[in-house]
Every structure is written in C-alpha cells, then in structure tokens.
Amino acid sequence: MKWNKKDILGIKELSPDEIQFILDTADSFVEISTRDIKKVPTLRGKTIINFFVEASTRTRTSFEIAGKRLSADTVNISPSSSSLVKGETLLDTARNLEAMSSDIVVIRHHASGVPHMIAKHTRSSIINAGDGTHEHPTQALLDMMTIQSEKGSISGLKIAIVGDIFHSRVARSNILGMTKMGADVHVAGPATMLPPFVDQWGVSVHTHMDDAIRNADVIMMLRIQTERENQNIFPSLREYSRYYCLNSDKVKLARQDVMVMHPGPMNRGVEISSDVADGVHSVILKQVAYGIALRMALLYLLAGETK
Amino acid sequence: MKILLENGRLTDPSQTMDETGDILIENGQISRIGPRLRAALSASEIQDTAVFDLTGMVAAPGLIDMHTHLREPGFEYKETIASGSAAAAAGGFTSIACMANTDPCNDNRSVTEYIIKQARQCGLVRVYPVGAISSGLKGTALAEYGDMKEGGIVALSDDGKPVMNSHLMKAALEYAASLKLPVIAHCEDINLSGSGVMNESFFSTELGLPGIPSIAEESMIARDILLAGYTRTAVHIAHVSTKGGAELIRTAKKKGIHVTAETAPHYFTLCDESLRTFDTCLKVNPPLRSREDVEAIKDALKDGTIDAIASDHAPHAITEKDVEFEYALSGMIGLETSLALSLRLVAEKVLTLPQLIEKMSVNPARILRLPLGSLALGAPADITVFDANHSWTVDREQFFSKSKNTPCNGWQMTGKAMMTLVDGEVKYNALPDAK
Numbered sequence: 001m002k003w004n005k006k007d008i009l010g011i012k013e014l015s016p017d018e019i020q021f022i023l024d025t026a027d028s029f030v031e032i033s034t035r036d037i038k039k040v041p042t043l044r045g046k047t048i049i050n051f052f053v054e055a056s057t058r059t060r061t062s063f064e065i066a067g068k069r070l071s072a073d074t075v076n077i078s079p080s081s082s083s084l085v086k087g088e089t090l091l092d093t094a095r096n097l098e099a100m101s102s103d104i105v106v107i108r109h110h111a112s113g114v115p116h117m118i119a120k121h122t123r124s125s126i127i128n129a130g131d132g133t134h135e136h137p138t139q140a141l142l143d144m145m146t147i148q149s150e151k152g153s154i155s156g157l158k159i160a161i162v163g164d165i166f167h168s169r170v171a172r173s174n175i176l177g178m179t180k181m182g183a184d185v186h187v188a189g190p191a192t193m194l195p196p197f198v199d200q201w202g203v204s205v206h207t208h209m210d211d212a213i214r215n216a217d218v219i220m221m222l223r224i225q226t227e228r229e230n231q232n233i234f235p236s237l238r239e240y241s242r243y244y245c246l247n248s249d250k251v252k253l254a255r256q257d258v259m260v261m262h263p264g265p266m267n268r269g270v271e272i273s274s275d276v277a278d279g280v281h282s283v284i285l286k287q288v289a290y291g292i293a294l295r296m297a298l299l300y301l302l303a304g305e306t307k
Numbered sequence: 308m309k310i311l312l313e314n315g316r317l318t319d320p321s322q323t324m325d326e327t328g329d330i331l332i333e334n335g336q337i338s339r340i341g342p343r344l345r346a347a348l349s350a351s352e353i354q355d356t357a358v359f360d361l362t363g364m365v366a367a368p369g370l371i372d373m374h375t376h377l378r379e380p381g382f383e384y385k386e387t388i389a390s391g392s393a394a395a396a397a398g399g400f401t402s403i404a405c406m407a408n409t410d411p412c413n414d415n416r417s418v419t420e421y422i423i424k425q426a427r428q429c430g431l432v433r434v435y436p437v438g439a440i441s442s443g444l445k446g447t448a449l450a451e452y453g454d455m456k457e458g459g460i461v462a463l464s465d466d467g468k469p470v471m472n473s474h475l476m477k478a479a480l481e482y483a484a485s486l487k488l489p490v491i492a493h494c495e496d497i498n499l500s501g502s503g504v505m506n507e508s509f510f511s512t513e514l515g516l517p518g519i520p521s522i523a524e525e526s527m528i529a530r531d532i533l534l535a536g537y538t539r540t541a542v543h544i545a546h547v548s549t550k551g552g553a554e555l556i557r558t559a560k561k562k563g564i565h566v567t568a569e570t571a572p573h574y575f576t577l578c579d580e581s582l583r584t585f586d587t588c589l590k591v592n593p594p595l596r597s598r599e600d601v602e603a604i605k606d607a608l609k610d611g612t613i614d615a616i617a618s619d620h621a622p623h624a625i626t627e628k629d630v631e632f633e634y635a636l637s638g639m640i641g642l643e644t645s646l647a648l649s650l651r652l653v654a655e656k657v658l659t660l661p662q663l664i665e666k667m668s669v670n671p672a673r674i675l676r677l678p679l680g681s682l683a684l685g686a687p688a689d690i691t692v693f694d695a696n697h698s699w700t701v702d703r704e705q706f707f708s709k710s711k712n713t714p715c716n717g718w719q720m721t722g723k724a725m726m727t728l729v730d731g732e733v734k735y736n737a738l739p740d741a742k
Contacts, residue, residue: 012513089629111631112515113585132633134515169515196518197509 003301007119007126010135011176019177023145026290026297032069033292043072046103046303050076052129054110058264058288059129059139063106066295072103072303090114094121103303107131125302133167138298139263140173142291144181146283147218149290150259155182160212160254162244163222163271164193164233170263171222175201188212189222189244192233209244216254220261221246221272237270247273251281259283308357309333310731311344315361315692319368320661321669321681330366331356332688335731340682359738361692364725367664368680369401369689371671372642374466374491374545374569374617377403377434380421381410386622386709388422392431393707394620394642396735399724401689402433402671402679403620403642407444408467414439414450419458431734432727433689435461435675437491440479446470449478456486461675464491466545467592469527471497477534484540489674491543494527494552495593504633506579506594514582516632519594521549528552532559532566541565543674546619548574548593550603557612567674568607569615572641572648575604575657577714587628587635588714591621605657614670616663618645622710640708644715650695650722660695688731692738697723 001021011019032040048067052060060076067074079086097105097118104125107115112132119126130136147154159178165171165187178185179202187198188206199205206212213219224240234240251258260272260281268274277284310332317340318325329344330337339347348356372395378386386394388405395403405422407413413422419436426434438460442448444467452463463483470476470492483490500523505511507518528544532555535542547553547570559566573591578598582589589595607613621638628635649667652658658666668691672680679689701718703711727735 087626089626090631091629109631111633113632117585117632132515133517172513172515195512196507197512200509 006302008137008298008302009116009119009126009128011137011140011173011180012135014137016180019141019144019181022141022294022297022301023148025301026145026294027149029293029296029300030290032296033289038069039071040069041071042300042304043067043070046072047101048072048074048104048106048299049097049100049102050074050106051097052076052078052108053114054108054130056108056130059108062288062291063129063295066292066299069292070296070299072299090117091121094118098122098124104299127298127302130169133169133172135173136169137173138291138295139170140177142287142294143174143220143261143263144177145290145294146261146287147259150283150286151217154178156184157217158184158186158215159218159220160186160188160216161220161222162188162209162212162246164224164228165189165198165222166193166195167225167228168222174220175203179203186212186216190234190240209250210253213250214253216258218259218261219246219254223263223265224267224271226267226270241270245269245271245273246276248275248279251276261287263287309352309355310688310728310733311356311358312361312366312690312692313345313358315364315366317366317682318661318664319682320665321368322683324682325661330682330690332728332731335688337682337684337686337688340684359726360740363696364692364694365660366690366692368668368682368691369727369729370399370646370667370691371402371675371677371679372400372618372620372645373404373615373671373675374571375403375405375620375642376408376622376638377405378409378622379425380418385624388425388434389429390707390709391620391622391642392426392429392434395432396727397707397724398642398644399646399691399693399727400432400642401691401727401729402435402677404435404437404461404675406437406464406466407439412439412444413437413460414442414444416451416454416458419455419460423459432729435677437462437464437466439463440465440470440490441475444468446472446475449475449482452483452486452488456488460488461677462489462491464493464545466491466493469493469495469497473530473534476531477538480534480540480542481538484538487676489541489543489676491545492527492531493545494524494531496523496526499523499526504590504594505582506596508579508597510579510582516582521551521596521600524549524593525551525555528555532556532564535566536562536564541567544568546571546574546593547604547607547613548596548600550600553603553607553612557607557610560612567614568612569617570604570608570613571617571619572645573639575601575608575652576648581714585632586714587630587632588639588712590632590635590637591619591639592637605652608652608666609657614666615674616645616649616666617671618642622708623712624710628712638712640706640710640713642708643706644701644713644720646693646724647720647722653695654721688728690728691724692726693722693724695722697721697725699723
C-alpha cells in the first residue's frame with residue numbers, strides 16, 4: 001500500500017486498510033526506541049511545528065520525541081489565545097504556519113474542527129493532536145496499536161469504553177476506529193455523559209458499567225474532568241466514583257485476561273483505583289511507549305517518502 | 308413621468324390575480340392594470356412614459372423582508388443601512404424590517420428616528436425599524452413602546468435574544484397589543500441551548516460540537532403561544548426551524564390563538580449534516596436542523612402554518628466568521644439569495660407562485676400592518692419584477708451587502724429579481740434591455 005493522504009485529521013477519514021497500514025508501519029518503529037542511540041536520519045531537514053493552542057504535556061512531548069528520533073527539526077508553538085481573541089482569522093494562522101516552510105504541523109486546539117479548517121488552507125500536512133471534543137486520532141491509533149500488539153488482533157474483541165463519552169474526543173476516535181476494525185464496542189456512563197444518537201455508530205450503549213465490562217477483553221477508562229462537577233452533568237465526584245470507578249471487584253466481571261487502558265492523565269480513586277491502574281491487567285504505560293512509535297510512523301508516512 | 312410595465316405575468320394574491328397584462332404607474336401609484344394598456348394612451352402620453360417589456364417575467368407586489376439586521380448604528384463595518392438597502396433592492400425587496408440589536412440598540416425613539424433618517428437619505432427601499440421589547444435588550448424592563456411607535460417602529464422584538472422572563476413577555480404582549488404593535492418572538496430557552504453551536508443530533512455527536520436541542524426552541528414557542536392565548540393578544544414567531552415548533556403553531560392556530568410565524572430560506576434548504584465541512588457560514592441561530600425538520604418546515608409552509616418567509620439577513624465580518632467554529636458569530640446574509648432559494652419551493656411544488664408571493668409580500672404586510680403587499684389600483688407602486696427561470700451562479704464578491712457570509716457562494720440558482728420599484732421609482736434594474 002502506498003500512502004497518499006496529506007493530513008491525519010480524524011479516524012473518520014481513514015479506511016480499515018489505512019488504519020491497518022498505519023499500525024503495521026508503526027510496528028517497525030518500535031525497535032528504534034529500544035536502541036542505545038535512539039535516532040535515525042529518516043526526516044533529516046524536515047520541519048515539524050507542534051502548534052498547541054490547548055495545553056498538553058504528554059501528547060506534545062510524545063510528538064516532539066517522535067520527531068527528534070527521526071531527526072526532524074521540531075518546534076513548539078503554544079499560543080495562549082484563540083484567533084478570535086487575537087482578531088486574526090484561521091486563514092491568517094494557516095498562512096503563517098506555511099510561511100515558516102513547515103512540512104508537518106501538529107495541531108491541538110480546544111475548539112472542534114480547527115485542524116480541518118486549517119488543513120484546507122495550507123500545503124503543509126496537518127496532524128490533529130486533539131480538537132475540542134471531536135477527534136484525537138493519534139491517541140486512538142496508539143490505543144489500537146496497543147491492543148493489536150498485546151492481543152494479536154482487534155477484530156472480534158469485546159471492548160468497553162467507560163466514562164464521560166460526551167466530552168471525550170478519545171472516545172469518539174476510538175469508537176470510530178475500533179468499530180471499523182471489527183471490535184464489539186460497548187460504551188457506558190451516566191446518561192448525561194452519553195452523546196445523543198451514539199448508537200448510530202454501531203456501539204452498544206449502557207448506563208450501568210457492569211453491563212459494558214462483563215466478559216470484556218479490553219476496558220478503556222476515560223478521564224473525568226473534575227471541573228464538570230458543577231455543570232449539572234453528575235451530582236458529585238463521590239457519587240460518580242461509586243458507580244463508575246474501575247476497581248478490582250469490577251475487573252473480575254471481565255475476562256480473566258482483560259486489558260485495562262487509560263489515555264491519561266488518570267484521576268486515581270475517581271475513575272480508576274490505584275490497585276487496578278498499577279495492577280497486572282494495566283497497559284497504561286505501554287500505551288505511552290507505543291504512542292511514540294505510532295507518531296513516528298505517522299510523521300514518516302506524511303513527510304518521509306519523497307513525493 | 309409615467310411607467311408602463313408591459314406583458315408581465317401579474318401575480319397578486321391580494322386580489323387573486325395571476326394573468327398576463329400591463330401595469331401603468333402614475334404619481335407613484337398603480338393607476339391602471341390590465342391587458343394592452345398602451346392602446347389607451349395617446350401618442351403624447353406614450354412619449355412621456357418609460358415602457359418596460361416584462362415578457363417572460365413576473366410582476367408581483369413588492370417583496371417585504373420582515374426580518375433583517377442592518378447593523379447601523381454601531382456595526383457599520385458589517386453593514387450599513389445604505390449597503391443593506393442596496394442588497395435588498397437587488398434581491399427584489401421593496402421593504403425591509405430591521406431588528407433592534409444595533410449599538411446603541413433600538414430601544415428608544417432617538418435610535419428609531421436615526422434609522423429612518425439614514426434610510427430616507429439613501430432612498431432605496433422602505434426601511435421599517437423594529438423596536439426592542441426590553442430596555443437595552445436585557446430582558447428585564449419594558450422599553451418605551453409608545454414613544455418608539457411615534458418615532459416609526461412597526462413591531463417589537465429582542466431578536467437575537469429571547470425574553471426569558473415570562474412575566475415580562477406577558478406584559479410586553481399586553482402593552483404592545485394596546486398600541487397595535489406586533490411582537491416578534493425569538494424563541495430560545497438559553498438554559499437549554501447553553502453553549503450549543505449547532506443542532507443537537509447525531510452530527511453534533513460526530514463533530515464534537517455542543518448541541519442546541521430542538522426543545523430549546525419549542526419550549527419557548529409553547530410558552531409564547533400560551534401567553535398570547537391567555538392574554539388574548541397576538542404573537543409572531545420568528546425563524547421557526549423545527550418540526551415540533553411547526554406542530555405547536557399549527558395546533559395553536561386551530562385553537563384560534565392569534566399566532567403567526569416565519570421561517571428563513573436556510574431552514575428549508577440546508578440541514579445540520581452540511582456542518583461536516585465546519586463552514587462557519589452555516590452557523591446560525593436557531594441552528595440548521597435535521598433533514599426531517601427541513602421537510603416539516605416545507606410542510607408547514609405548504610399548509611399555511613408558517614405565514615412568511617424572511618431572510619434573517621445577518622451580516623458579519625470575516626474576522627468574526629473565519630475563526631474557530633465555536634467562537635464564530637451566528638448568522639448568514641440572505642437578502643440577495645432569499646428569492647432564488649424560495650423559488651425552489653415553487654419548482655419543488657411545495658408552493659404555487661401566488662402562495663410564494665403571499666409568504667414574501669402579502670402576509671408580511673398583514674402581520675406588520677403595512678398598507679403594502681398589493682397591486683390594487685391606487686396602491687403605492689411597490690413592485691418586484693423577477694425572472695423565475697433565470698439561471699445564475701452566486702458570486703458573493705458581486706453582492707451589494709458589505710458582508711460576504713453566505714454558504715451559497717458558487718451555488719447554481721434559478722430565478723432572480725430583475726427590477727425593483729418603490730413608490731413608482733426604479734430602485735434596481737437588471738432587465739436585459741436596461742441601460
């Protein structure tokens with residue numbers, strides 16, 4: 001397969017074959033990070049701008065490390081305000097980024113759709129590193145890479161995603177990706193955290209966590225945004241954790257070899273108990289490691305081969 | 308100077324007229340109407356008459372857009388009364404009502420008179436100011452309706468914002484009724500719409516954009532119908548966008564409650580699925596709804612539940628639109644596309660041509676109590692001439708409007724205003740033989 005997409009904007013735009021191709025490509029990059037000298041010259045002379053309007057440490061660091069291990073020049077820009085506040089248009093932003101001769105711009109933004117809007121106006125490749133509550137394709141790809149690496153395949157697995165599905169771009173991208181790859185996806189959360197019509201994506205929807213995680217092969221817990229406590233979405237963190245915290249009793253409902261995932265950062269004791277987060281089923285740190293290889297693969301696919 | 312319009316299809320639902328014929332205009336009024344009027348004129352009279360051949364065109368009572376935003380005073384960088392009037396004339400409108408959410412807002416007679424003075428100075432179309440329901444559009448205290456009426460307002464509305472305080476809305480309906488001022492309700496429960504930026508649906512879930520549920524609109528339509536019924540007053544519901552809203556109005560009309568309603572062309576043309584492009588020109592309030600709602604709005608136009616089509620022309624500058632979707636201001640311009648989009652309803656057989664003229668001229672005149680919307684003898688010669696079959700492509704750079712926020716750029720359209728006459732004066736002329 002030959003890669004011919006300019007941007008990685010969302011899982012929605014990717015076919016199952018393309019997802020598989022990305023995951024297979026990423027596999028070949030795992031080994032580089034295990035070397036004594038963790039660097040290859042693949043992207044020497046290429047410029048990657050990490051344009052993070054929304055604050056992020058781990059995703060930005062992951063992209064930065066991925067770029068550096070491929071010998072690209074990586075630059076971080078973290079504007080503190082939106083274009084509306086600055087009186088600048090998104091077209092101005094796109095033109096500025098292009099004027100810096102960037103090959104790839106990695107964009108994270110707190111507003112949905114910004115990477116898509118900028119991608120239309122620039123020749124640079126755009127990677128969406130999370131836009132609003134819309135998509136977070138690189139997270140979903142690294143999650144799928146983790147599952148495939150640990151379980152052999154995604155197809156046919158029962159995967160439960162639990163928590164604030166409504167406000168989660170990680171959940172959206174994973175639902176799209178995992179259903180495309182043939183998994184049996186279940187989502188669970190308080191009714192107020194389930195987005196309307198989410199069943200149209202072909203997932204089973206539950207308000208009781210147990211129904212989602214029973215006999216699951218994979219459980220993915222989502223971070224609860226503690227600031228949502230005062231938005232009348234749920235009564236209190238105390239009540240939330242009582243019904244939706246993955247503790248060792250809940251884990252017993254799942255398959256014996258269940259894999260526990262979390263995109264991080266975790267609220268220990270809220271959506272996941274410490275013994276589960278640190279226990280034998282947890283692959284949470286492996287997700288971080290696979291994330292580097294996956295992002296190296298994407299950078300390579302978009303900028304590596306001469307076009 | 309007389310004007311003779313010849314061989315047009317004269318469509319005037321106010322007198323159930325739809326036939327080929329001529330219109331003679333003298334002293335700004337329609338003086339004669341019928342076949343072969345030229346024969347009754349002497350040679351010297353013909354000398355003194357401007358004759359226009361309308362073969363293949365429709366001549367209708369001047370179109371009235373009862374819902375526009377002209378942005379002056381305060382936001383002249385988006386639109387002025389002059390640029391908005393020019394856009395109206397080019398779009399086939401002879402009269403427009405402009406909403407109160409300017410800066411300062413039109414909640415007092417001095418602003419009303421300023422708008423009327425500016426409109427008179429540019430002298431294109433009739434501009435009817437709509438006064439604010441509440442002082443400062445704040446939703447807490449009644450504005451001075453009587454004084455504003457003397458200044459020239461034709462209706463009241465806080466459009467852009469709902470009147471959340473039900474007691475204030477009840478008082479507004481009662482007080483306005485005593486002055487024979489129609490009240491135009493922007494129906495939105497702001498607690499339900501919250502931070503929403505598009506219709507709450509599968510597509511808001513897919514796009515990760517906060518949703519505005521249809522019930523945010525419908526619960527307030529229900530409230531305003533109840534208030535109008537209880538107080539035995541009239542209420543006009545602005546920009547109806549949902550199936551449930553149309554059903555509420557239909558039921559209320561059957562019960563004899565004095566409710567009228569309008570919708571905008573985008574609510575019967577576009578649905579929420581189109582937002583997949585993240586085109587901020589598609590961001591409007593109320594939001595574009597589902598495919599099912601679009602069909603229901605057409606049904607409601609067809610059966611008379613919705614009385615009027617109004618553009619909700621809402622100009623915004625590029626710096627307010629080419630930004631993050633969530634922060635982009637709501638609204639699209641419509642004065643120059645409204646007629647063409649509405650004519651699609653005739654092509655689709657949702658409405659007959661006379662029914663369309665009713666919704667765009669006769670009914671707005673009736674709701675706003677204007678002595679317009681008719682080609683009757685002696686009526687002011689406000690006439691819109693359009694070619695219902697003229698094909699054209701939307702090029703927003705050619706628009707008279709100062710703002711370009713239309714999602715229709717590049718669209719293929721059928722039907723275009725060719726001449727606009729106000730008080731017997733030609734204010735816009737794109738007839739093929741126009742000099």
